[in-house]
Amino acid sequence: MSVDDGVRRLRSEADEPGWEVDPDDDWGVAVVATVGRQLKLRREAVGMRAAQFGEAVGYGEDLVYKIEAGRRIPRPEYLDRADEVLGAGGLLSAMKEDVKRVRYPKKVRDLAAMEAKAAEIGVYECNTVPGLLQTPEHARALIEAAQPPYSPDDIERMVAARLARQSVFDRDPSPSINFVLEEAALHREVGGTMTWRQQLERLQKAGRLRHVTLQVMPTKSDAHPGLDGRIELLKFADGTAVGRADGVFSGRPVSDAKQLRILELWFSTIRAQALPPRESLALVEQLLGET
Template sequence: MAVRGDTRTDDPAGSDEAADLFRAIGRMIKAARERNGLSQRELGQRVGYGEEQISSIERGRRTPQPDFLKAVDDLLGCGGLLALLAEDVERVKARRRVRHPEWFRDYAALEAEAVEICFYSTLTVPGLLQTERYARTIFTARRPLLDEETIEQRVAARLDRQQILNRWPPPSVAAVIEESVLRRTIGGQQVQREQVEHLAELSRLRHVDIQVLPLDCEGHAGMEGPFILLTPKGRPQMGYGEFQSVNRLITDPDEVRMLAARYGSIRGQALSPSHSYALVEKLLGAG
């Protein structure tokens, strides 16, 4: 049984109960996995998760979804014990508060109901596609400095957004990422490698298309900077952009049409999804 989906467990409100529960579940999963002679990668492959996701769950840093608990319970022969904990997990999730910065909340609400999301990224991997350690590096490096509690809250909120990639039906996601983003060692070589591996995993999902804009592209339609196009369910397409401390939700039809045309040109200038995947695999092989 393949299942996908998890959320960040660090309780932004500082719930000791949540932390204790998720650490206990993580230890149980690790013990059962090792008893069955499986690596984290092997377990992840059997239940539709990445190796990093399994590692995070076993360390108590992510909340396993009920479907995940039931699948692991069946796979590892836990006799229904993990499945019984699903109700406790749902109770804790219902109480958990995830905090986005106030200026980002309107976009986050629209993204949560989107049927299509298109990213053009020039400096970092889009937040919806980031690993936990990559996201934490970005928030830690921000200036002025953020305090540790705020960093953890924002990492939690960013990972929580990623639930939409696992819902059914999922949104259609397209991302054009500049090659320099894949080569820049944000957080160090290991963090960057994990991030690129995660992109490779996401590329294999039917509803996710990742394209790379190569370094040798002499000129392209995205020279004015990164942006996002999204289409909320039952609503017109709109755009979103951030620059330094300025953010803007774009709803004017003419401006949105211009962004959509620009995005079409960028996609046409980028490598195809299959050639982009080959480049990602090449970068991983060279690491």
């Protein structure tokens, strides 16, 4: 917020790119509509007009109306300031967690929800380091490389969504997580030397966790079923499972037993061809020493 000649400039829609509600995200639409309705009811209950409220929280009147109508996602600091101005006693601030999840793309949110419940996670990544293992700087560099480019706000939103999935490492009890990544990906210094060194350190740390198995597929290995792209398998405590692969079933998630058997065969074949965990970790440490 800037101050010019004693006049505070209020945030407008132009200052808030990337905070629109996805109309195809039913849950997100419902959450933002509920939050907006609560904000409006609280404001009207204290007899404050939208313009007055906007001045108090640092937002333009038009943007206040759009947030209250459920057409814009409120920032966390907006909810904190609204809670203070309207004397809500923490009730508005408490909505930040739901609102934060709405900002994540629906497909990422759905994937994170499944990963959060899985007892076993298997991931093969063909071209990059798996998202669950990426550092913030590495993730940002990959997303910034997209063409056409994303807006700065969208980049931050996507980085945050990717990092939020990594809470799976903090679960208790911990899931069993098996990663296989191509050696070629370990030689691509995404984001520059320092960023890449931090990424290698992240892989080294993850590879030493008791519930994580990290394997590297040597560049000189023969062809294998994962060359078409990414594979992910999630198995749950109740015996059910879901998986997807870029090279089969149109890349869609599947849970049919016959289709899952194909993905399990692919993943087990890839793991058998990759370096054992001890040798894989030694390779990562060797590259780290050379960086």
